[in-house]
Amino acid sequence: MTVWVLGDQLSHTHGPLARREDERVLLIEARAFARRHAYHPHKLTMLFSAMRHFRDELRERGREVAYYEAETFGEGLDAYFDEHPDDELVAMEPASHGAADSLRGLVEARGGTLDVVENDLYLCSNDRFDEWAGDPPYRQEHFYRMMRRETGYLMVDGEPLGGEWNYDDENQQFPGSDYEAPDPPRFEPDGTTEAVAEWVAETFDGSYDTDPLGGAWADPEPFFWPVTREQALEALDHFCEHRLVEFGPYQDAMVGEEWAMNHALLGAAINLGLLHPGEVVETVVEAAHEDPDVPLNSLEGFVRQVLGWREFLRQVYRVSMPDLAEANQLDASEDLPKAFWTGETEMNCLSTVVDGVRKRGYSHHIERLMVLSNFALIYGVEPQQLNEWFHAAYVDAYHWVTTPNVVEMGSFGMGVFATKPYASSANYVDRMSDHCADCRYYKTKTTGEGACPFNTLYWEFLGRNEERLRSTGRMGLVYSHWDKKEDEEREAIRERAAELREMAARGAL
Incomplete structure (x- = not known):
């Protein structure tokens, strides 16, 4: 059996990859997806660079990795099954609606099988949400409290730390236009990332049918996002050390010269699988425990974003698709302004x-x-x-x-x-x-x-x-x-x- 790791599941510590240490690993760079939308070049660079770094890390650990750069998943699977006929694949469930059935169909059409297992890069299982949810409308605050009780995060003897479930009313301060936030972390691209960035610039012009510009729309500065687990962990530590204290009170503030403010900037790394939401929450909780300057409203505000909001949206998406994608109850019909x-x-x-x-x-x-x-x-x-x-x-x-x-x-x-x-x-x-x-x-x-x-x-x-x-x-x-x-x-x-x-x-x- 072979473990198929998708591009947003780049975790060494979770999923079948972690449980099947001796089995081959399959990764496919499917370039066609990158032409479906006018993707920002930083997004494509981050994704493809992270995949290639993940491949190299696996090989350094002694894993056999079948890695294909192909136009489509189908072409990548053609190449794979030419080398490994009738193989059995296992993969975590993709987050996007309908993707699991599509991938299973592609594999079976080529004589293989695909076992799709639950995606454990989240903190709330599908079954737990379904048990909790009932009929819509769903209430995020109720979900958040359930997850706090389930995980024990920020709980003391069954009650919320500090006596309140959230401190949002303390997190809506404006610091003034002269406020200077800590510099955000930036990661110097290595040779792999530089090569990917150059390839992205040459291959994807950043346009598509509904782009009124008819060409590239982004104006990217030099690439700086984390593309490895080591860099993602460094970004997490940087947030805890330099940005967590003032994250809470100023999390809603917008200062023209401070694009990052005190935000963690970890969402992209978590969504790629480089960080697990559980370890992120636990690291931040521990950092707050060790630093008396971290106020409870900053700690709780961050935990709510990861545990309460991110997990909630993922499950709402799962149970509300495909209707949610086409929903338009206000009958809005204007084109997006240029x-x-x-x-x-x-x-x-x-x-x-x-x-x-x-x-x-x-x-x-x-x-x-x-x-x-x-x-x-x-x-x-x-x-x-x-x-x-x-x-x-x-x-x-x-x-x-x-x-x-x-x-x-x-x-x-x-x-x-x-x-x-x-x-x-x-x-x-x-x-x-x-x-x-x-x-x-x-x-x-x-x-x-x-x-x-x-x-x-x-x-x-x-x-x-x-x-x-x-x-x-x-x-x-x-x-x-x-x-x-x-x-x-x-x-x-x-x-x-x-x-x-x-x-x-x-x-x-």
């Missing part, structure tokens, strides 16, 4: 975040939710277009990651767990960032020349979706403010919104 590809907009918040994504394939979670997704939501972008952009743009993005985050949380696409749309005017961006100070748009204006698009589109969004949203449990107070607006003001809002959409369509927002 500014998401170019960063060319006079909206300072939007241009700053998009420029960071174009450079690094990254922005932190509040920039994703309250700038990018918020703008797309109130603008009326079709959720599937927004999801495709996120999937292509981020180094840590996979279909199972973006679909619940973007279609459900960001676009209020289905109501499978989101209880309200995450729509906001300029007030939130102004409170949590320094973007508004240098913007040509006026954060206090809703209509007329220079009115902030967030203000105009927010109220136009509420008016446009009144029938669907007014009765939503958490929207009553918001609509009480809408009710106070005179017909003349509502018409001015609609006119300004139409003007903004026309500007966005021609790239002049």
Whole structure:
């Protein structure tokens, strides 16, 4: 039997690879997938470099590795079964919906067999979630508390450490525009990574059918992400030593000159399998135990992101597909504005975040939710277009990651767990960032020349979706403010919104 390791399962310590120490290992670089979307070159470089480093590490440990660089999985399997006819393969379940059946069909068509076993690169098993979940809507807070009890993380005698389950109200501070965060870790590419980066640049032009630019959209700075387990562990230690203390209070803050703030920057490494979420949580908990300067709100806030949010979204994706991917309960139909590809907009918040994504394939979670997704939501972008952009743009993005985050949380696409749309005017961006100070748009204006698009589109969004949203449990107070607006003001809002959409369509927002 041979262990087939997929590109996002690069773990030496979990799965059949760890349990079958004497068996051959199969890895296939399938290049066709890299042309499905306009992937950021850092994402492709990280993936393929991590796979090649993993191959070399296995061989250094004495493992037999069959490694194929092919256009498709099918072509890679053709080459493999030519050398190893009728072989039996075993692999962990892929995270993407339908992938297990597709891979099994490819193997069986070539005379082999594929045993798909549960993916243990997560902390919540499928059976445990199904036992807990019941019918949707699912509640993330309830799931988080269940997982705390199950794992014992941040629990004392059956009660949450500190007496509260979460400290989110302490994690919404803005440090000021002159705040200087610790420098994020950067890893110098070795020969393997340099070769992959050059190959990616030559092979994948970063464009696809719906890209309005018709060519490369990213503007990448030199590659710096971790591509080996050793580097990923170093990044984890760096977070614990330099960034954990202030992670909590400033985790929602957006400072224009501090793209990383105090975020861990570990999502991409965890999603590739270089780090296991359990070891990440345990390392951070131990670091906080040893450092009295780490406040509980920083520790709990981080644990909630990994144990509560990441695990929850993975399971919601599993049980809600394929409907979730196509969900669009607000019937949003606008095309994604060109500014998401170019960063060319006079909206300072939007241009700053998009420029960071174009450079690094990254922005932190509040920039994703309250700038990018918020703008797309109130603008009326079709959720599937927004999801495709996120999937292509981020180094840590996979279909199972973006679909619940973007279609459900960001676009209020289905109501499978989101209880309200995450729509906001300029007030939130102004409170949590320094973007508004240098913007040509006026954060206090809703209509007329220079009115902030967030203000105009927010109220136009509420008016446009009144029938669907007014009765939503958490929207009553918001609509009480809408009710106070005179017909003349509502018409001015609609006119300004139409003007903004026309500007966005021609790239002049």
